[in-house]
Amino acid sequence: MANEVSSPVYQFDTQKVQAGYEPKDHHYAVSPPIYATAAYDFRDVDNAANLFGLREIGFLYTRLSNPTVAVLEERVKTLDGASAAIALASGMAAISYTLLNLAEDGGRILTSPYLYGGSADSFKKIYPKFGIHFDRAKSIGDPEALAAEIKPDTKAIYIESISNPSAVLLDVEKIAQVAHEHGIPLVVDNTVATPYLYNPIAHGADIVIYSATKGLNGHGNLIAGLILENGKFNYTSDKFPQFSEKYYTLRDVEGNHRSFPEVFPNAPFTNRIRFNYLNYLGAALSPFDAYLAIIGLETLSERLAKQVHNAEKLADYLSSHKAVEWVRYPALKSSPYHVLYQRDFKKGAGGILSFGFKGTQKQRETFLNAIRLFHYHVNIGDVRSLIVNSPQTTHGELELHEKVFADIPENLIRISAGLEDSADLIADLEQAFQKALAGN
Numbered sequence: 001m002a003n004e005v006s007s008p009v010y011q012f013d014t015q016k017v018q019a020g021y022e023p024k025d026h027h028y029a030v031s032p033p034i035y036a037t038a039a040y041d042f043r044d045v046d047n048a049a050n051l052f053g054l055r056e057i058g059f060l061y062t063r064l065s066n067p068t069v070a071v072l073e074e075r076v077k078t079l080d081g082a083s084a085a086i087a088l089a090s091g092m093a094a095i096s097y098t099l100l101n102l103a104e105d106g107g108r109i110l111t112s113p114y115l116y117g118g119s120a121d122s123f124k125k126i127y128p129k130f131g132i133h134f135d136r137a138k139s140i141g142d143p144e145a146l147a148a149e150i151k152p153d154t155k156a157i158y159i160e161s162i163s164n165p166s167a168v169l170l171d172v173e174k175i176a177q178v179a180h181e182h183g184i185p186l187v188v189d190n191t192v193a194t195p196y197l198y199n200p201i202a203h204g205a206d207i208v209i210y211s212a213t214k215g216l217n218g219h220g221n222l223i224a225g226l227i228l229e230n231g232k233f234n235y236t237s238d239k240f241p242q243f244s245e246k247y248y249t250l251r252d253v254e255g256n257h258r259s260f261p262e263v264f265p266n267a268p269f270t271n272r273i274r275f276n277y278l279n280y281l282g283a284a285l286s287p288f289d290a291y292l293a294i295i296g297l298e299t300l301s302e303r304l305a306k307q308v309h310n311a312e313k314l315a316d317y318l319s320s321h322k323a324v325e326w327v328r329y330p331a332l333k334s335s336p337y338h339v340l341y342q343r344d345f346k347k348g349a350g351g352i353l354s355f356g357f358k359g360t361q362k363q364r365e366t367f368l369n370a371i372r373l374f375h376y377h378v379n380i381g382d383v384r385s386l387i388v389n390s391p392q393t394t395h396g397e398l399e400l401h402e403k404v405f406a407d408i409p410e411n412l413i414r415i416s417a418g419l420e421d422s423a424d425l426i427a428d429l430e431q432a433f434q435k436a437l438a439g440n
């Protein structure tokens with residue numbers, strides 16, 4: 001399990017292919033084996049008792065941990081400079097376990113208005129029934145004013161480092177400072193950026209969430225999620241009484257019950273998720289999918305660099321097109337986020353960009369139907385280029401006023417740049433524009 005504080009010895013690109021895996025511990029297999037096993041034999045009765053008492057950390061049952069899954073956890077933990085990581089069956093599982101772990105007794109979460117559609121919709125539909133309520137910040141872009149939106153029962157601030165679909169960037173450091181001044185952690189969904197483009201922990205985040213379904217894996221062939229922690233946030237204040245609860249299962253050798261921060265001082269958050277939420281709600285990642293994610297990670301930098309390259313080309317092409325009203329991509333000088341981009345995103349603004357289609361709804365539909373090369377679907381971060389009319393699909397669950405607040409105009413078209421040749425991608429968009437403009 002991923003508990004130790006990492007000591008980064010190698011550079012990022014070395015870690016992404018090596019970290020968390022020692023061939024000599026796995027019969028010298030070069031590629032991490034898929035441990036297709038539900039359970040693990042106990043060595044003897046003492047070993048069984050120690051594993052159950054968490055006095056010995058080892059593998060017991062794959063719902064809790066698995067050696068293949070552990071390689072993925074260790075690797076992403078290392079890439080992010082986290083103190084611990086836990087992999088789960090989906091990005092949504094990572095989000096839900098994080099929110100429950102923070103606010104299981106009820107409370108409020110202050111969020112950025114610029115969120116993944118599934119997050120925004122679930123915050124509205126599901127969590128309030130469990131006593132967890134969300135405030136969409138009015139001043140997320142103005143951290144000085146943000147403090148006024150924190151209420152006595154606010155348990156965390158929740159943001160995305162690059163938002164989907166509009167690629168909004170935020171001053172994460174300042175937001176982290178506001179959170180910490182109020183004794184609450186900052187949660188950053190870093191799915192779009194991936195650790196290649198952005199390190200939230202280095203900018204003050206306490207908890208990092210990934211949907212590994214997207215750019216982290218990058219091949220569009222699995223569903224997975226991760227939660228990471230920085231090992232520094234103090235959860236033992238009155239705001240989080242659940243972290244002071246002492247458990248029989250966490251007892252020491254004398255039988256004294258202990259809390260998660262007592263047993264895991266560097267990783268109370270992810271261990272509480274592992275032993276409470278993953279254990280009892282059960283969204284375990286399959287070893288096979290963990291293996292696919294590990295293989296995907298091996299090319300993270302190369303993929304993201306090419307996606308950034310292609311996204312920049314597409315943004316330039318779209319910016320001067322007569323059928324385009326606006327383009328949102330932080331690398332463009334016209335972007336309101338260009339200054340933050342230059343400060344915080346030295347390797348690029350990612351593969352997601354969006355544009356406003358200038359024309360009728362019918363022309364917009366003709367354009368989408370005429371696209372040949374881009375795949376038309378809801379995913380992002382794939383090796384293939386993708387296109388989608390977000391307001392009608394991925395963010396289609398939001399009501400009109402919510403889309404206005406989240407700044408998602410009805411004519412927005414989102415692109416997730418893949419690894420193809422940018423000339424082919426531009427030619428494909430061009431032929432679709434021509435067809436659309438020929439009609440009305």
Ligand SMILES: *Cc1c(COP(=O)(O)O)cnc(C)c1O
Nearest residue numbers: 090091092116189191211213224
């Ligand atoms: C896709 C996505 C999620 C949800 O992840 P799944 O793996 O699909 O459950 C969460 N956040 C962001 C930003 C995403 O793009």
